Amino acid sequence: MKNIIKKITAKMGYQTDKKQILLLSDDWGSVRIKSKEDQADLIKKGYKVASRFDQFDSLETNEDLELLFEVLTKYKDHNGNHPCITAVTNVANPDFKKIKESDFQEYHYETIASTYLRYPDSDRVLNLTHEGIHNKIFIPQSHGREHVQVNWWMEELQNKDSFASKFFENEFFSLGEDYLLNPKRNRGIGASFDVWTYEDLINTKLIAKSSLEIFKALYSYNSKIFTPPAMFYNSIIEDEVVSLGVEWIDVGRVFKEPKIKGKESYQFNYLGKRRKSGIRVLVRNAIYETNMSSSDNGVAKCLNGIEQAFNLKQPAIISNHRASFVGGVTNKNRDKGLKSLDLLLKEIFKRWPDVEFIIATDWNV
Template identity: 35%
Template sequence: MKLVTKLAKNYINFRGWKTNRKIVVIESDDWGSIRMSSKEALEKIAKVNPHILKSKFVQLDGLEKTQDLELLFEVLAKFRDCNGNQPVITALSLTSNPDFQKIKNSNFEYHSESITETYKKYGESKLIELWKNVGISSNLFYPQFHGKEHLHPERYISRIEDINDIEHQGFLNNSIIGGGVENSRVKNFMAAFEYHKEDDQRNIEMRTEEGLKDFETLFGFKSKSFCPSQSIYGEHLFEVLKNNGVHVIQSGQQFRPEKLSLKKIDHYWGDTTMNGLIFWRRNCTFETYKENRVDHVDECLKEIEIAFRWGKPAVINSHRINFTSRISSILRDKTLSDLEVLLKAILKKWPEVEFVNSQQLTEIILNQNQ
């Protein structure tokens, strides 16, 4: 670990809420969302737009398969903490995706579909039941709210209407590329909660409330925590979140929209909003899709050690891309192998460790604060 990284990790951990317990949480974003629809779609689009292959998310991220969850559950079920509990992935889930066919049929009017409909279209109709009957019931794969969909509908429509935009090619192949104009704030549609005008704020609030209600209908309980896409969000969301059962914002590093730019705001462990929402920070990383020269297990263990040194839970960030095989199974298989090594090392170094999901951590913090 580089010195500057080590200093930064210590800085974000030394302030705020503390606990004597050795708690490990694994938070993983993007579950349920469509990205690249298939390997064939990727090859077709890349044939005339090879630059899209610079993005690992375009190359490798796609809707999860039933087998992906089954193999992940097998790895997690091998381990037990000091309380006899298995490691658990908190799956930050979307509740909807764009309905490509309806959008085509309506001349680019936005329409969405529930993730259950998406799973059916992809031949994964058994996946949601596996998620509920094994993942949730055994506390191996526990959902929390990531948004209604992983996009800003109005901006998305403006991109796909333009036949010269790379996103139009993605749309024609039932895929979301999510790139091409990264430096343009008004055209970045992957940040679902970004706004630069008042109408955007109202639409975001409406979709957030709809998404939280859809989440409860889909999974049978309210989401107590929330992580916005790309950590971009504004304070106008706080009342909507609180009124719909959310207690914690996982993204303590906030990028607040201001005119056509973003302002970075650092919230520390235990910081609260005016209406009582609590912030925490993801302070560890296990992203196997990134730089191959990095020892992901060793780096994560060092970050966990720093978190524990300052009395913080180790909250590990690991996106869905690492665990899905829609485009290729190579990364998924490597991730599962590395995850097994990581969990074994954690238990060996800290036998008193406790594996909890984000909702359980929320309750721990709330109870300690009473």
């Protein structure tokens, strides 16, 4: 059924004879597991490490980027460009110190420029990112501001018996429904643009605006692509993000839009679909995740997705996460990710010598 839907939407959407690849890698900038020691402490406090993000994901370090760049610069496409990772980036994190000083009554955030300086071995990440931009190998695009629904998280923090309160000192907020006193629609709090009340709705608009203003201040260009965390958002933000330079909204082929009081509406999407706001829809059609299984590196599945996309005359828009390439919890995770990326790129250039890697800031469709 998924393949049938892919074929139908490919015919409806943007098509090209070019062999183009856009590799979207989510969650850069956001804090997750602070360290291996914090991971162990979370477990002691009652957290069950289940997902690969809880196992491996952490703020990127200087070394993470340096080693990633080494792999990317080994290769060039027929236009002379290196493979490029579109780094879907959260530009801020909660300011844990200020939130605590307010006795958990006020939300505050810090930009990732401050987060990188606070965290060990990440003090050069912002400079390295600018090098990546200059060399067109690592191009940030917007993932909103922070990766948490701030209203719902603050509500949890104001109850001292909540898991949110227990995990606060570990700077951990990625809580699923099982760890919330008051889950909304049986969902966690990672989708920062999720809504339940009218106040949530208005707040998403303010956060969308500030996220793109911070983005431009950090990188000196507007983000063309906007990927809401968890690909979940209410369309009230669209006019705001379009006015700030966004051209593409990155969501699922079948998209469920959240509305207040638990209401929802379904949308059917395809690549290039233009919405009332003028924004176009970006739909991912391939997957590259290196740590979904201990016995698999994700390469074969990704190559199959790329081949499918090319056969349907579409760019291969690959879904990936930072968790594939970071070693803050364990270097073994990063080593596996970089080795498999090298294998993937080698095979891509072997199969499709005329491949082009899309540079998000240069992409004109």
